[in-house]
Amino acid sequence: xxxxxxxxxxxxxxxVFPHPPEKLWRALTESSLLAQWMMNNDFEPVAGRKFQFRAxxxxxxxxxxxxxxxxxxxxxxxxxxxxxxxAESGLQWVVLWTLTPxxxxxxxxxxxxxxxxxxxxxxxxxxxxxxxxxxGLERVLGEQA
Amino acid sequence: xxxxxxxxxxxxxFRALADPTRRAIFEELTRQGEQTVHSLTRxxxxxxxxxxxxxxxxxxxxxxxxRREGRETHYRALxxxxxxxxxxxxxxxxxWRDRFDRLEALLERME
Numbered sequence: 001x002x003x004x005x006x007x008x009x010x011x012x013x014x015x016v017f018p019h020p021p022e023k024l025w026r027a028l029t030e031s032s033l034l035a036q037w038m039m040n041n042d043f044e045p046v047a048g049r050k051f052q053f054r055a056x057x058x059x060x061x062x063x064x065x066x067x068x069x070x071x072x073x074x075x076x077x078x079x080x081x082x083x084x085x086x087a088e089s090g091l092q093w094v095v096l097w098t099l100t101p102x103x104x105x106x107x108x109x110x111x112x113x114x115x116x117x118x119x120x121x122x123x124x125x126x127x128x129x130x131x132x133x134x135x136g137l138e139r140v141l142g143e144q145a
Numbered sequence: 146x147x148x149x150x151x152x153x154x155x156x157x158x159f160r161a162l163a164d165p166t167r168r169a170i171f172e173e174l175t176r177q178g179e180q181t182v183h184s185l186t187r188x189x190x191x192x193x194x195x196x197x198x199x200x201x202x203x204x205x206x207x208x209x210x211x212r213r214e215g216r217e218t219h220y221r222a223l224x225x226x227x228x229x230x231x232x233x234x235x236x237x238x239x240x241w242r243d244r245f246d247r248l249e250a251l252l253e254r255m256e
Contacts, residue, residue: 013241019252027251037247108248110241 011112018105021075028078028097039065045072051080075099082112158229161206166191167199171208174222181217 071079
């Protein structure tokens, strides 16, 4: 499977935490801990399992993120679909967490990528044209500035 | 959590650009400037009705604009329509940085 992490232009947030990977993994995968920093959820670290993040509803958003676990590689990688606005009209993304041991702690990388209905295909490596597209997008926006 | 409101506005833009052929057509228009449906058809390598259909979707998302000249229809890109997508990236960026801060605080509390 090709990896959307190879697309440098999708949304990436990275940080080194002064804690071991085991602790990070618990915070990412134990539902009660996850609720304390993300949102209320019924997450289970099992590939194929559907779950939801739930926040308070607000105008234009019912407060629900519909997710499905894609990848569970303990202490290393965790990935899930992230969908807002319902399956039909909503937006679909893939969130990928990567943990790497670093000096004095753990390097955490979160990548959110993929838009729209062909996103699953994109994740599987077919037609992954976003890297090129964002390259063009940045150029266009640069020209406008 | 206001960032999750925004994708609703961005939705037509994301949907229009989710298709690889439409993305290619839009890119070509941003690169080469205004073009006829004919020349876009040559570039895209699909039938002209298919190109016209893609252009209609792009038009609905306000990503392109057209004008007629004789028997030809000319299209050009409106890159400003990408603004909701850029907003989205900035807003979700703020969302995740905030979550990282909360994760850091949680890790301090954990055994």
